[in-house]
Amino acid sequence: MGRREVVRDASIARSRVEVLFDDPVSAVPLPGEELGSAGGWRRWMPESVRGAAFGPGRRGVWTLAVVALVVALVAGIAAWRARPDAEPVDTATIVDAPSRSGVASASPSTAVVAVSGRVRRPGLVRLPAGARVADAVNAAGGALPGTDLSALNLARKVLDGELIAVGVPGAAPDAPTAGGSGSPLDLNAATVEDFDGLPGVGPVLAERIVAYRTEHGGFRSVDQLREVDGIGDSRFEKLRSLVRV
Numbered sequence: 001m002g003r004r005e006v007v008r009d010a011s012i013a014r015s016r017v018e019v020l021f022d023d024p025v026s027a028v029p030l031p032g033e034e035l036g037s038a039g040g041w042r043r044w045m046p047e048s049v050r051g052a053a054f055g056p057g058r059r060g061v062w063t064l065a066v067v068a069l070v071v072a073l074v075a076g077i078a079a080w081r082a083r084p085d086a087e088p089v090d091t092a093t094i095v096d097a098p099s100r101s102g103v104a105s106a107s108p109s110t111a112v113v114a115v116s117g118r119v120r121r122p123g124l125v126r127l128p129a130g131a132r133v134a135d136a137v138n139a140a141g142g143a144l145p146g147t148d149l150s151a152l153n154l155a156r157k158v159l160d161g162e163l164i165a166v167g168v169p170g171a172a173p174d175a176p177t178a179g180g181s182g183s184p185l186d187l188n189a190a191t192v193e194d195f196d197g198l199p200g201v202g203p204v205l206a207e208r209i210v211a212y213r214t215e216h217g218g219f220r221s222v223d224q225l226r227e228v229d230g231i232g233d234s235r236f237e238k239l240r241s242l243v244r245v
Contacts, residue, residue, distance in 0.1 A: 111160040115140035118167035184244035187219040
C-alpha cells in the first residue's frame with residue numbers, strides 16, 4: 001500500500017470520528033507524525049474531549065460521601081438482622097431450704113404442765129417458757145386454803161409434760177434428795193447432787209444425766225436413762241426402782 005492510500009484512509013477515519021463525536025477534529029496525526037510530540041496525541045481527539053480532566057467537584061464529593069454512608073448503613077442493618085437469635089433461658093424457682101441453725105433454735109416457747117391435788121382448777125395448764133412451779137399453781141386457780149406447800153419448790157422452773165401434785169399426802173416431794181424419805185428420785189427435777197447420791201452414780205455421771213436432760217428437754221420415761229453415756233444394763237437395773245418421771 002502506497003503513501004496516498006494511507007493518507008486517504010486517515011482522512012476517512014477522521015471523518016468518521018467527527019461524525020461519532022459530532023465535533024470536528026482539528027488535527028489527526030498523519031502517517032509519519034510523532035504522537036509523543038507536543039500535542040501530538042491530543043490533536044486527533046475532538047475539541048469537546050480534548051483537555052478534559054477528571055474533577056468531581058464539591059457536589060460530586062458530597063454525592064460520593066452520601067453514597068458511602070448509605071452503603072455502610074445498609075450493610076450494618078443487614079449484619080444486625082443476620083445475627084443469631086438468643087434462646088431464652090428458663091429461670092428455675094429457687095426454694096431456700098431451712099437452715100440447720102433455724103431448726104435448732106426453734107425450741108418450744110410454752111410448756112404444758114399437769115397440776116393436781118389441792119388447787120381450785122386441777123388439770124393441764126399452759127405456761128410460757130421459764131415459768132416456775134408457783135406460776136403453775138396460780139394458773140390452776142391457786143392452792144386451796146390450808147394447803148401445805150412446803151413440799152413444793154415454788155421457785156423451780158417447770159418442765160414440759162411434768163406433773164405437779166399440790167398438797168397430796170404421800171406424794172413424792174418436789175425435787176427430793178437421795179437420802180430423804182426413800183421415794184423415787186424425779187429425773188426431771190433432781191440436781192447433780194441428788195443424782196450423785198444414788199448408788200453407782202458419781203459426780204461425773206450425775207453431770208451427764210443433767211446434761212442429757214437439758215439437751216433433750218427432759219426425760220419422758222425412765223428407760224431413757226439407758227441413753228446416758230456411762231449407764232449400762234446392769235447399772236440401769238440398779239437405778240430403775242430409785243428414779244421416776
